Amino acid sequence: MEETISLKELFETLKKRLLLIISITAIAGLVSGVVSYFFLTPIYQASTQILVNQAKNDQAFYSPSEVQTNLQLINTYNVIIKSPAILDKVADDLDLGVNARQLNEKINVGSEKDSQVVNISVQDPSPDTAALIANKTAEVFQKEITNIMNVDNVSILAKAEVAENPSPIKPRPLMNVAIAIVVGLMAGVGIAFLLEYFDNTIKNEQDVEKELELPILGIIAQIDDQKLEELKARRAARNSRVRGETIGS
Structure with a gap:
């Protein structure tokens, strides 16, 4: 069965791995800046x-x-x-x-x-x-x-002359940082899609339908603790009201 990926799924993947992509991009730019400014000898x-x-x-x-x-x-x-x-x-x-x-x-x-x-x-x-x-x-x-x-x-x-405030021809820190940010962004996006590709866990009903190739008959919705407590309170109040009506009759 041929798999297709929608544009929405691509954006969902990027959104889910956004922190990873930003981290890799920031680290690449930071490392490039530190190396360019503090470790490379100006020429x-x-x-x-x-x-x-x-x-x-x-x-x-x-x-x-x-x-x-x-x-x-x-x-x-x-x-x-x-x-x-x-x-x-x-x-x-x-x-x-x-x-x-x-x-x-x-x-x-x-x-x-x-x-x-x-x-x-x-x-x-x-x-x-x-x-x-x-x-x-x-x-x-x-x-x-x-x-x-x-x-x-x-x-x-x-003849060659030395200017009053000569500028080095290399390295160019700003250009190096810009290139590192672009490369880091591309690497981050690539790693995000790679992790998504190797992630074979089943997360939702669409994954079940795709893996088992069977139609979904029903879904059990998740209820958080707050809603569960509200339902218990409503049931207790209803039961108390019913008991009161029974005793009164």
Whole structure:
């Protein structure tokens, strides 16, 4: 026999497990907030930009082919910037106690499509250190690329600077809490329906009819204690009145 669940039954299930759903949602949001605010280390980002473009004198003409060559070189430059040839020198110059592999994990290099500007972004728990690494990486690359590829077409377009009150790029506590609340709500609803699915106890006449596939002939209503006492009092009063009428006659 195929079972169907009505919309009313779904709402009844949610209503019955409402406290469970709210508890799971609240706990998820609270845990996410505590972890985001007190346990995760804030990470700051600083960026510097370099321009890939051959220096020109007053008599030089604009050459589209040279621009195209510079664009093709950018992918190679992106790899060279994060190579040990550059980062080893950056680590030695800064003397921050980190090696080239650790610097590589902090640095991200990228450029927009058909753009001669390369962006060097550095993430670090300290905003000052992030800016220092970004600027030093750009300086070392500008100096060493002349020896590595025998070209001089790199200039620093913008240096990384630390704002007065820098904001971390991660974690984002409010976003984390919002995501945790949504996930907690979904988990709570899922658990509520799962508990309802595995709950095979018989609670009402509909469950009896569904399990035994037999029609319901009658229902014994429940009477609470107060109503029972009222019925006893009425019966006692009626019996007392009947006895009085019998004695009077």
